[in-house]
Structures are given as structure tokens and as C-alpha cells.
Amino acid sequence: MKKIIYILVVIGGILQCNKTNAQSADSLNFIDVDVQKNMAIYELAMQFNDPPVARMALYNLLFYSNNQSAVLDSLAMMYYNLNQMPSVALVTKENLVLNPDNQVALELSAIALNQLGAKDQALDNYEKLFLKNNDSRTLYQVAFMQYELKRYTESSTSVDILLKRSDIDELKMRFTKLDKTQQEVSMRAALLNLKALLAQQDGDIPKAKELFLEALNAAPGFELAQINLSKAGK
Structure with a gap:
């Protein structure tokens, strides 16, 4: 945030x-x-x-x-x-x-x-x-909160809009790691992680795993994506 x-x-x-x-x-x-x-x-x-x-x-x-x-x-x-x-x-x-x-x-x-x-x-x-x-960071907050509120179709639409934006590789998002330190990753990686969670909600576990891996390719060492990938399908 x-x-x-x-x-x-x-x-x-x-x-x-x-x-x-x-x-x-x-x-x-x-x-x-x-x-x-x-x-x-x-x-x-x-x-x-x-x-x-x-x-x-x-x-x-x-x-x-x-x-x-x-x-x-x-x-x-x-x-x-x-x-x-x-x-x-x-x-x-x-x-x-x-x-x-x-x-x-x-x-x-x-x-x-x-x-x-x-x-x-x-x-x-x-x-x-x-x-x-019309700020990408604001739309990310919209997408994430839509996901939290289980408005999955709306969240997916917001994510897809963001993934077409040119600034998502430069913008950084912060996440709290298990050791309470902060980790910065590109917005693209954060969006791919969120898109994977949405696929998981749809029951498409193979697609979710694929997207978690894409998130990790975009941001190697992205702890949250690693955790989500390890839990996918369990």
C-alpha cells in the first residue's frame, strides 16, 4: 500500500x-x-x-x-x-x-x-x-480491495487493465516478509501474484501455479509469491 x-x-x-x-x-x-x-x-x-x-x-x-x-x-x-x-x-x-x-x-x-x-x-x-x-498505484489498491471483498470479477478486470499499463515495471510495491522486514517488488510481480490468487479462487490451480511462477520470474525471491506457490492446491 x-x-x-x-x-x-x-x-x-x-x-x-x-x-x-x-x-x-x-x-x-x-x-x-x-x-x-x-x-x-x-x-x-x-x-x-x-x-x-x-x-x-x-x-x-x-x-x-x-x-x-x-x-x-x-x-x-x-x-x-x-x-x-x-x-x-x-x-x-x-x-x-x-x-x-x-x-x-x-x-x-x-x-x-x-x-x-x-x-x-x-x-x-x-x-x-x-x-x-488515473494513477496505477490507486488502481492497484482498488484491485486488491476488490479481491479482499470477494468481488473477484471486478478485481480481475482491474488487474487486466493494470497489466496493460506501461509503468508497472518501474513502480514498486512493498510487502512485509515473515521476519517483519519490508520487501520491494515491481508492480508487475505484485499483479501476477494477485492474478494467481484470483485463478486459485476460480479453482484453476495449474493456472494459479503458472502465474505464481511468472511473479517469481518478474521478482526473484518474492517471498509472498513463494509462499502462495507452496500452498497452491493444498
Whole structure:
């Protein structure tokens, strides 16, 4: 699964103060100063690795910002990096009400919902995201979740679409090995492994074994494919 490892910095240059003609010069100045103060607090807290203070600064900025979606992106990303998936799900749910086309919110929501066990909702967001970004990694997530949800025909269609794409040999997928270390293989190898699992579900064991071997040819030492091949037909 694609893992987002960066903090989304969208505050500077995006936040807009809620100014109206009815506000006095003094009140405008107060708002400007408070926004700048909270932006500075956020940046310093991130620099000093103090998530609670950075998070509070974001909540304060939500009070002033006309672009709440941008602030909510940063807040959801912060919760994601803290592995607080219930909060990620709640923040992104609110964000998608404000902006259903927000790709950052769609992806973070899908990741969080998947980890929380709400796989149908996660798949729905991945499918919406793919319609917007046409990204092979997103479609792989769609295909794999369709398999997990036993929507085998749909998963097979998604895999076949991916296998025709030109970028699947360059893209890398990560899998956790038995010793808990990470192994990187090409997306082609991952797709062939998934296609083999689908053949196994159809009862075509010879085809499944053939595809597991193709996956191993594409990525020698691919542990998951080796394990699946050893179990095929048993």
C-alpha cells in the first residue's frame, strides 16, 4: 500500500483572513497578527517535533481560514503520521463534505477506513480517487480491495487493465516478509501474484501455479509469491 511519508504544508500563502467591510482597522489587525502567530507556532512546533502544539495551532487557524479544506488536509496528515486513524477518518470525512474532489482527503480517508476495517467505504474512496488521478498505484489498491471483498470479477478486470499499463515495471510495491522486514517488488510481480490468487479462487490451480511462477520470474525471491506457490492446491 502506498504510504504517505511527508507532512503536507499548505498553510502559508493559502490561508485567507475572514475580513468584512464591517470590521474595524483594529479588529483586522488583530486577526492578521493572530493568523501569523499561529502559522509561526505551527512551523516551530513541527521543527521541534511537538505535534500537540502544532495540532492546536491548526485548530486555531481553522477559526480564521476561508480555505478550511487546506487546513484540514494538514490536520489529517498530522493525525496520519501519528497513526491516529479514527481521527484521520473523522477529519477527512468533514473535509470531503467541504470538497468532495479533494484527492489528499480521499486517499487519507481510504487508508484510514481500510485500517479501521471499513473496507467497503475505503474501496469507494479509492475508486473515486482513481477516477480523478488515473494513477496505477490507486488502481492497484482498488484491485486488491476488490479481491479482499470477494468481488473477484471486478478485481480481475482491474488487474487486466493494470497489466496493460506501461509503468508497472518501474513502480514498486512493498510487502512485509515473515521476519517483519519490508520487501520491494515491481508492480508487475505484485499483479501476477494477485492474478494467481484470483485463478486459485476460480479453482484453476495449474493456472494459479503458472502465474505464481511468472511473479517469481518478474521478482526473484518474492517471498509472498513463494509462499502462495507452496500452498497452491493444498
